[in-house]
Amino acid sequence: MAxxxxxxxKCDRTYAPGVVLNLCTACNxxxxxxxxxxxxxxxxxxxxxxxxxxxxxxxxxVMPVEDPAQWLTLGEGxxxxxxxxxxxxxxxxxxxxxxxxxxxxxxxxxARGLSAAVTMAKxxxxxxxxxxxxxxxxSALGAYAARGGLEAHxxxxxxxxxxxxxxxxxxxxxxETVDGLITDAGRICAGLAKEHGWYECATLxxxxxxxxxxxxxxxxxxxxxxxxxxxxxxxxxxxTGLIGMWKAFEEMETMGLIGSKRPRxxxxxxxxxxxxxxxxxxxxxxAPMWPGATTHAHGLRVPKALGDFLILRAVKESGGTAVAxxxxxxxxxxxxxxxxxxxxxxxxxxxCVAALRKLQAAGQVTPDESVVVFNTGTxxxxxENMAPLW
Ligand SMILES: *Cc1c(COP(=O)(O)O)cnc(C)c1O
Ligand SMILES: [Zn+2]
Numbered sequence: 001m002a003x004x005x006x007x008x009x010k011c012d013r014t015y016a017p018g019v020v021l022n023l024c025t026a027c028n029x030x031x032x033x034x035x036x037x038x039x040x041x042x043x044x045x046x047x048x049x050x051x052x053x054x055x056x057x058x059x060x061x062v063m064p065v066e067d068p069a070q071w072l073t074l075g076e077g078x079x080x081x082x083x084x085x086x087x088x089x090x091x092x093x094x095x096x097x098x099x100x101x102x103x104x105x106x107x108x109x110x111a112r113g114l115s116a117a118v119t120m121a122k123x124x125x126x127x128x129x130x131x132x133x134x135x136x137x138x139s140a141l142g143a144y145a146a147r148g149g150l151e152a153h154x155x156x157x158x159x160x161x162x163x164x165x166x167x168x169x170x171x172x173x174x175x176e177t178v179d180g181l182i183t184d185a186g187r188i189c190a191g192l193a194k195e196h197g198w199y200e201c202a203t204l205x206x207x208x209x210x211x212x213x214x215x216x217x218x219x220x221x222x223x224x225x226x227x228x229x230x231x232x233x234x235x236x237x238x239x240t241g242l243i244g245m246w247k248a249f250e251e252m253e254t255m256g257l258i259g260s261k262r263p264r265x266x267x268x269x270x271x272x273x274x275x276x277x278x279x280x281x282x283x284x285x286x287a288p289m290w291p292g293a294t295t296h297a298h299g300l301r302v303p304k305a306l307g308d309f310l311i312l313r314a315v316k317e318s319g320g321t322a323v324a325x326x327x328x329x330x331x332x333x334x335x336x337x338x339x340x341x342x343x344x345x346x347x348x349x350x351x352c353v354a355a356l357r358k359l360q361a362a363g364q365v366t367p368d369e370s371v372v373v374f375n376t377g378t379x380x381x382x383x384e385n386m387a388p389l390w
Pocket of ligand 2 (some may be wrong): 008009010011012013024025026027028029
């Protein structure tokens, strides 16, 4: 197995793989999986990838489980990177792509993280898994738990769109609604996990969701001929994808797949919940709890992220920035990309379209730069959320 250790992202503690691990026991920071990259680099070659499975597991040398028989997979990942020239032209940009995650199992990129995390939970002997969710993570957990024959427990804010409850329960998961936000749901989930011995899959609270999400970074590079774009816009809640891609770029450089050039990472948030934007503007290393968080883009309604310092570090090291957009701008972003390109995106994707418009207007991107906008989910699941604002 290429997985060799787990390193704390804050202190110098390291852990041996093969047992259930959550946060660092010394400092409570998230753990990162580390691999024998020298070994991985021997077989993870561009030529070899050409004939591999069309899912995120094509990068199995740098995934926590290499044996295909153990993967809990529904075909997640290897999503299209679509050139969007008409959308770009409307903003005076010549090279805009959308990494369209809407076709993932369960309709969002949460499938990547939970395919990896639930696979590892089962490998490590867990019988039940749990997490707090704004909707998409819960349905993905339910789906992969069903796939693996595990019990699933999901805790969601009570204003969640009804389809998420129906879908997640259809997978056989137990769903509890909580009076409060995802952070409140997280507290209840953590308490019950401890009591019942459930494997906790909350964002960055176990080391493997980020391993699934990092495959977006590998895919971008592979789809762009082993180059990276100048700018990436990522809708940031817990920040797993942004943190994961940043990790992936480092791994790829170590393996000689890419050079040292990095995209400017742009964390996109909603004005009603913008802890990362505020902390970035103030030059802080972490982001305090955002009071009274509100946005209809529920994936962005994360008032406090466990990996805040990792998001802020990546944004800063990359020379990127963090941008907040209004609810009206988010809806306009959804309408713009729908009309220009035929993509009915999630509001989180709409937020990135709106943010690109802002960056362009402020001269923070230039017309010839290559830009990748993330659409992290399907708009179909957000009809209830978007309808009052449409
Ligand atoms: C969860 C979610 C996000 C935020 O993802 P993080 O990696 O936790 O920042 C964005 N968009 C959608 C559709 C989501 O479900
Ligand atoms: Zn530590």
